[in-house]
Amino acid sequence: DQQVKQNSPSLSVQEGRISILNCDYTNSMFDYFLWYKKYPAEGPTFLISISSIKDKNEDGRFTVFLNKSAKHLSLHIVPSQPGDSAVYFCAASAIGFGFNKFYFGSGTKLNVKP
């Protein structure tokens, strides 16, 4: 039973435009969310996080939005750059789990065209 879902396996965006990656979750206990970027043959690299007490968190070109009622989060990348082309994973956890046990989505492959 997949508790974190990324329903779009791929996304193609023109350089300079906005990329929006989506993630849905089912477990209402989740209260901490992460986005990772992964290049081929490398491990996932942490990008940005958000806790459930917030609905938005920004870091440079990256903004994560959390809609708790819809159990939905999204990652916005503005402006998109060719170097952003990678697979993006969302992950969720809960402080109630006792440790950082994260559940990951299956990823969205972003292609930013020059």
Add this chain to the structure above:
Amino acid sequence: DTGVSQDPRHKITKRGQNVTFRCDPISEHNRLYWYRQTLGQGPEFLTYFQNEAQLEKSRLLSDRFSAERPKGSFSTLEIQRTEQGDSAMYLCASSLAESGRNTPLHFGNGTRLTVT
């Protein structure tokens, strides 16, 4: 660079052989995790250590798998009698435990296992 280090990067083995992977976490991190990733999927949790204690194991971790973290520093993951279904990327991650809040996992570059 003081990131998470994994060795080897690639391992090809024949079915039935034993393999062992090593992970060196970020030095100040006291939590260490093993995840497994197969093609088209996100990482799946295998096991977790707080210092040297292995505190949780996933049902994915059959009795052919064993992980250790002696002295609470590096960790090893051993797979005995490998099967073709064990072919995957094995990812190690570490984090710093903070009371009352979660913190991000920092991953290594993984060990890609191919069982022929």
